[in-house]
Structure formats: C-alpha cells, structure tokens
Amino acid sequence: MGDSPPAAQFNDQAIVDLVPMVRRVVGARIRDPHVVDDLVQETLTRVMAAHPRVEAETLAPYAAVTARNLVASFAQRSDRARDKAHLLADVDLAELPGEDLLRQEERSLVGAALARLPSAERDMLVAHEVEGQDTKTLAASRGSSAGAVAAQLSRARAKLRVEYLLEREGIEPPSDRCRPVLRALSAGDRRRQRELDTSGHLLECDCCLRLSVSLLERRPAATGAGETRVAVTKDADVVTARQKGREAAAGVGFSATDLTLIATAISEIARNIVRFAERGEILITVVAENGRHGVTILARDVGPGITNVPEAMRDGYSTYAGLGLGLPGAKRLMDQFDVATEVGKGTTVTMTKWRSRDG
Ligand SMILES: [Zn+2]
Numbered sequence: 001m002g003d004s005p006p007a008a009q010f011n012d013q014a015i016v017d018l019v020p021m022v023r024r025v026v027g028a029r030i031r032d033p034h035v036v037d038d039l040v041q042e043t044l045t046r047v048m049a050a051h052p053r054v055e056a057e058t059l060a061p062y063a064a065v066t067a068r069n070l071v072a073s074f075a076q077r078s079d080r081a082r083d084k085a086h087l088l089a090d091v092d093l094a095e096l097p098g099e100d101l102l103r104q105e106e107r108s109l110v111g112a113a114l115a116r117l118p119s120a121e122r123d124m125l126v127a128h129e130v131e132g133q134d135t136k137t138l139a140a141s142r143g144s145s146a147g148a149v150a151a152q153l154s155r156a157r158a159k160l161r162v163e164y165l166l167e168r169e170g171i172e173p174p175s176d177r178c179r180p181v182l183r184a185l186s187a188g189d190r191r192r193q194r195e196l197d198t199s200g201h202l203l204e205c206d207c208c209l210r211l212s213v214s215l216l217e218r219r220p221a222a223t224g225a226g227e228t229r230v231a232v233t234k235d236a237d238v239v240t241a242r243q244k245g246r247e248a249a250a251g252v253g254f255s256a257t258d259l260t261l262i263a264t265a266i267s268e269i270a271r272n273i274v275r276f277a278e279r280g281e282i283l284i285t286v287v288a289e290n291g292r293h294g295v296t297i298l299a300r301d302v303g304p305g306i307t308n309v310p311e312a313m314r315d316g317y318s319t320y321a322g323l324g325l326g327l328p329g330a331k332r333l334m335d336q337f338d339v340a341t342e343v344g345k346g347t348t349v350t351m352t353k354w355r356s357r358d359g
Contacts, residue, residue, distance in 0.1 A: 015048055015332075018063045019257045025067040030074070034243070039074060041242070041264040043067040048329040113163035121156040128153055158187035165211045177201055178208050185212050199340030202300075202348055209300060209348070210283070227285040230270075232301075233278075238270040241282045245297060248284045252293045254355050262295060262353050265330040269299040269349050272326065277303025277346065287352065294335070294354035305343040313339070 184192040273280035280301030331337040
C-alpha cells in the first residue's frame with residue numbers, strides 16, 4: 001500500500017478511460033478480435049509503464065500513437081505461432097455440471113466435512129447454523145460466554161471450510177504443517193499465519209497453494225465455474241493465460257473494459273514468470289463473497305524470488321518492470337493484490353478483481 005492514494009486513483013481512472021479509444025484505434029485496423037485484445041493490452045501495458053513520466057493530458061495521444069505503432073509492427077511480423085496459441089486456447093471449453101447436481105454434491109460434501117470435525121465443534125455448528133440457536137443460548141448450555149462461543153464457532157467454521165475443500169478435492173494434505181496453515185488461512189488469522197510461515201509453505205506445497213485461493217476468498221461452496229490452471233514457461237503461455245482469464249471473467253459478467261484490465265494484469269504477471277523465473281503456473285478461479293462475484297488469479301513461479309518487494313512494487317522499478325507495467329501496474333488494475341516471495345525459491349502473486357455491483 002505504498003502508493004499515495006489520490007494519485008494512484010487518478011492514474012487508474014485515466015488508464016481505464018483510455019480503453020475504448022485504444023480499442024477503436026486498433027479495431028479500425030485489425031479484424032481478428034484476439035489480436036485486437038492482444039494489441040489493446042500491449043498498448044495499455046506500455047502506457048502504464050510510461051505514465052510516471054507522462055503528464056495526464058499526454059496519456060491519450062501517447063496511447064493512440066503507441067497503438068498505431070503496435071498495429072504497424074504486428075502487420076510486419078510474420079509470426080504465426082501467436083495465432084496458433086489463440087486457436088489452442090479456444091478449444092477446451094469445460095462442460096459444467098447442472099446446478100441441481102452441484103447442490104446435491106455440495107450437501108453431501110458439507111456432510112462429509114462436518115463428520116471430520118471433533119464432535120464438540122460439530123455439535124456447536126449444527127446447533128447454531130442448522131437449529132438456529134444463538135450464541136447466548138449456546139453459551140448458557142455450555143457454561144461459557146457468548147463471546148467465547150462466537151470465537152469457537154468461527155474457528156469451527158474455519159476448520160469446516162478446510163475439510164470441505166479437502167473433501168471436494170478428494171485429497172489428504174501431504175504434511176503435518178498443512179492443516180494448521182490451511183486453518184490459519186481459512187480463519188484469516190494473520191498473526192497465526194506469520195507464526196506458521198504460511199507464505200513460505202505455500203511456495204513449497206502444491207496442495208495448500210491450490211486450496212488457499214478458495215480459502216482466502218472465504219468461499220465455502222463451489223460457484224460452479226471452477227478453476228483453470230495454465231502452466232507458464234514460454235511466451236505462448238502468456239497468451240493462453242490471459243485468454244483463459246478473460247473467459248473466466250466474461251463468465252462472471254465483467255464489462256468489456258474490465259475484461260481488458262484483468263487480461264492485462266494476467267499478461268503482466270505471466271510475462272514476469274517467463275522473463276524472470278524457470279517455470280510457473282497461473283490459477284484462475286471464479287470467486288463469490290457476500291453476494292459479489294469476481295476472479296482471483298494466483299500466479300506462482302519457481303525462480304529467484306524478489307529481494308525487495310516494496311521496491312518491486314514501486315512504479316518504474318527497472319529490473320522487475322522491464323518494458324511492461326510489472327507488479328505495480330498489475331496491482332493498480334486489480335482490487336486486491338498480494339505478493340509472497342522467498343529469495344532463491346520463487347514468488348506467489350494473488351490478485352482479485354470484483355465485479356462492480358452496477359456493472
Ligand atoms: Zn501444505
């Protein structure tokens with residue numbers, strides 16, 4: 001959160017306002033909609049990289065010129081690999097099970113997860129959530145206080161979420177550290193997370209990493225759209241990742257402008273993996289919380305890590321940002337952004353965008 005908020009706010013809006021114009025410039029010259037997306041995103045990337053050096057009023061003409069240049073150099077390039085990557089990305093549209101089936105499945109999963117809790121916690125959850133007993137009543141029957149019961153309930157819920165997800169994925173965590181880590185994530189207990197070195201564990205543990213996306217979003221139930229995983233080692237994977245992200249976000253009902261912003265953020269993060277890490281992957285998850293919907297992008301790599309995160313999060317940070325907008329740019333495009341890194345091991349970026357309620 002190192003930015004000065006008013007400036008960041010202004011720049012965000014300035015970039016967002018450019019999207020329709022850039023789209024028109026590119027769209028007037030290129031027919032293939034995927035290529036249009038690509039070039040619009042590339043333009044935004046460059047504009048954002050430049051904007052600390054460019055006055056606000058200069059942004060629009062700068063963006064238009066950049067878009068035109070990119071269109072021209074695209075026309076000159078005879079690189080067909082890019083097009084093929086688009087074709088591949090379009091093939092596997094997952095078949096989703098019907099909603100009834102999902103609900104039924106979900107009920108049996110919750111049942112199975114409940115059965116895994118210690119009986120005292122299970123009974124308390126059932127009394128509260130199913131039978132509707134309030135915390136005062138529960139406290140009276142247990143010789144405890146309402147506050148203590150509320151805390152116990154919230155711990156029990158956090159455990160239940162973990163067991164639910166393990167049940168849903170049909171997995172048993174690989175190490176003794178996993179359950180405590182998952183519970184701390186599920187409970188949103190940051191102090192406990194630090195004690196357990198949660199971010200270090202997530203860099204090593206596939207199982208917890210996968211589950212952490214759902215846990216951090218407090219999503220006890222599947223929304224049905226599921227998640228998509230893209231392995232990232234080469235440039236073509238960057239295109240695939242942002243295609244998949246766009247698809248997922250489109251399914252959530254994001255506006256065309258938001259789709260571009262999300263795809264651009266994914267693009268930047270994926271590009272960082274290709275550029276700086278040996279290999280990595282991007283996990284795209286549709287999320288829901290308190291009636292709002294969004295997408296969470298989790299990008300993890302095996303690589304050098306980032307020595308100085310606050311520095312890497314500053315605009316214009318040369319090593320990490322390169323030509324693109326880098327981490328600070330991606331952060332500005334999303335609503336939530338978190339970096340966990342370990343030098344010599346790798347980096348995990350988690351970012352979420354929520355659909356605005358009116359759009
Ligand atoms: Zn683990």
